[in-house]
Amino acid sequence: MTEMAQQTTATSPGHVEYVMRMGDNALILGQRTAEWCGHSPVLEEDMALANMALDLIGQARMLLTHAGRLEGRGRDEDALAFQRNEPAFRNLTLCELPNEDFARTMLRIALFSRFQLLLWERLLSSTDSELAAIAAKSIKEARYHAQHSGDWVVRLGDGTEESHRRAQAALDYLWPYTAEFFIPSAADEAAAEAGVGPLWSTLEADWEAAVRPLLEEAMLSLPAPVPFRSQGKFGRHSEHMGHLLAEMQYLQRIHPGARW
Amino acid sequence: MYTQALDLPQQNPEGRPPSLAENPAWQAEFDAKIDAGGFIEPKDWMPEAYRKTLVRQISQHAHSEIVGMLPEGNWISRAPTLKRKAILLAKVQDEGGHGLYLYAAAETLGVSRDKLTDALLSGRAKYSSIFNYPTLSWADVGVIGWLVDGAAIMNQIPLCKCSYGPYARAMVRICKEESFHQRQGFDALLQLMQGTEAQREMVQDAVNRWWWPSIMMFGPHDSDSTHTGQNTRWGIKRISNDDLRQKFIDATVKQAEVLGVTLPDPELKWNEQRGHYDFGRIDWEEFWNVVNGHGQCNVDRLAARRKAWDDGAWVREAAMAHADKAARRAQAAA
């Protein structure tokens, strides 16, 4: 990102939240995905999962740095990652759920990366030039994530009886959390108004169009719709989030002010 | 990351029966090639003992890289900044890559990765005992990079010229990556030493715990090494354990001064006459205890590897089942 491209004033508080939310998604999913390192089903997949986690953490660093600048309160990427409590995190609940098994891990990345991909595409033309630059870099990463995880969803869904059962269980578990992607929010309104980024609710049809054929190819059946709406992006998280943060933030919390 | 226990005796993990007949003419050709500093390639004739030794050495090395992911992996989720998290994750991932390059090199000798994995998980194969020590603080990550990867580099550079081509080429690739490992470790420690009292104490404590195990990584004294002579003859060991250890200690003392930490050996002293640092007696009983399974983490490390392998069985199976189905479908459509 060149100096010239850096946008340093937010058009609205919603603008800050919009960017922060994206940074939190990448951070929290990166943290989860990195848990696999050293524990994957096969060495090759250790490499692949670590690469995806590295991409996500890289995205988180750029997005949180940018959010901090827009916010103008002097918080850098680490202040935002390590000094906020649960309600201040705005990631989608889907990102913080435990990995459980390889099926849930890959399916989550498949669902999320397809959403992220749509977002990056729209953000290429954001009026926030820094965000547009981040999108240009990240979109390539998201494409690879979508491909790698999507291939795995098909292998597992259409593999053995056990893998199919696990893939279906993963879908049943994760699917209700995907509705959260598209819940309208005030931050979205403000960001869309200023041309920063799309209303997430407008991405629903495209996302379904990307996800349905994948699930069909994987021979997985869509769970029936449920009324439940998770609220992570509004700061109301699952029980898992506190544990994730307790672990992630521990050093910064017990050594306040220390540099690393 | 690493090769230590290379000279340690153990059963061979591989399955291929010695199919190559011994033949004096071939042997002479092989010897001449080695003497001329040439390379042996996978399909060349080689003495069965050479092949077996290589399989043992390369696979022990590969296992060490893979088990070596665990102690540092223990800190990925707790790395104190996002930059350090990314660096550590990339580093641990590199170690996985090293394991992968090395398993691939071993496979050129006619033994499958599954067989080698089985030898590790069943406890028959050895790996570097350094990874049976626990990582107790963030400073351990830095100290492992500095000392453990540092010792590994010393050990591995000579192997870039070892006589077996695929092993030598894997080592070239690995050595390129290792220098990042050592430097990131030292950099993390420098930062800590400029920090708070608690951070400096953390570093000193980590150095106290890792120093002796690090210098044990070079293996037993030359006088106590079992296969050194033969391995040197074969060009798969180029420099002796004691020489490498001395070289490492000489280099490290100065680095410790720059860092401002004390190496926990009161006998560490420059010897003008030798032109080297003298150092205290290594506790070989401790070394052999850990090698023989009685370190703090031996059980946990193997259990973690076993769990990953067992929990992943259904994934590996599913992928093959899917590939078979897809192939059958393609055939039916043709």
Add this chain to the structure above:
Amino acid sequence: MERKEWPLWEVFVRSRNGLDHKHCGSVHAPDARLALQVARDVYTRRQEGVSIWVVQADHIVASDPDAKPELFDPAEDKIYRHPTFYKLPDEVNHM
């Protein structure tokens, strides 16, 4: 223990345009797509490549090392194929 090990694939990487693909190692994968993906993850983590080939190891036909004399020695005396065979005047010797 699983029933069947993933096949082995040999990996060839072109480090930049204008250069040949060069063998750099191998990976295990159940199918070509995954072989390509993990080859990228394993062998191009530091921008080492712009293009990757993967070939299932079983499909490679290699020359027999015992046939080396008849395959490769005949080229030994054709030194005129090598540029250094030709001594040219200094002014043009850079060609």
